[in-house]
Amino acid sequence: MMPGRLRPLALLPLLLVVGLLVTSLLLGGCQRVAPLPLRLTNITGHMPALDFRLIDDHGKPVTGADYRGKVVLLYFGYTHCPDVCPLTLAHLHVVLQRLGPLADGARILFVSVDPARDTPAILHAYVNAFDPRAVGLTGTPGEIEALVKRYRGSFSREPGTADGNYEVSHSSAIYLFDREGNARVLATPSDSQDDLVHDLKLLLGAGAAS
């Protein structure tokens, strides 16, 4: 009889402690950066920050740090890809157009998974055929492989034809980074333009406010 009456009383302080903890966590959460209501796959904290050493489409060595201050859309592909890569870049161009002047704060980084054929000059002509805010990047096979692996991607050169032509299979993901270089969103070429526009607006707005 006595233990039965005591048990709820003994639980009371514990409940109070738990309640206080939850309240303080909620308050604490509000004081930190509020999580963005992203529509696409949120990878905040799950993928490493933007970091690489490559050559841009002007032949200049660049690093991930050179794009701090910009919202980055990172995509892997190659210029001899006549179908999926142009389709993806054409979609990203439309998305940036829809952002209007906000898009000046964004850069598409098109990283070649075919450095043997993709010189800075070819990359320059290729990316600018889609969007003036697109940058083509190439490097040594080792540097490119390291970057692809950093974002859990992969690529492989397929057996070529008699005339020396070959295709490259590659990860189709588009990674979005905020202005501080933090990985925030994982998109795929089949995601809607609406969702990409929505999430980019959040990233561009959030970056501008801080």
Add this chain to the structure above:
Amino acid sequence: MKWLALSLLLTGLLAGTAAHATEAAHVRASGAWIRVLPAALPAGAYVTLHNGGDRPAVLRGARSAVYAEVMLHQSSSTGGMSRMRMVDALVVPAHGTATLAPGGYHLMLTQPKQPVQPGDTVRLQLQFADGSTLPTDFIARPADALGAGR
């Protein structure tokens, strides 16, 4: 004389039958376009094929006077990977359609013999399994195009 007349009649009949029975004769093409990329890079060609015939028509590929090589390809995205493979045939079902569109089936055009600019028209001879061909005019569109446009 009688034999000659008969053979001429037969030849005419056979030729007539053959002309109506070819796969190409039953196929109509619409919305044909090419995505032109800079630096003479490989381009993708797209078209919708309508088959008005009672039998399937089988597209095997195409030829062009402008591009040295034309290959029928299929892109796919599975498991987060984009791939492209050569395909031997694309069936246009009887009284149905088959679509060559970005991200799926397409004709890959390589080694242009002359520069192709957006706005140009490029004729491709679509080739079917029975050897028949369908001349089709493709409109060249810029790299950032999302369709045949108007």
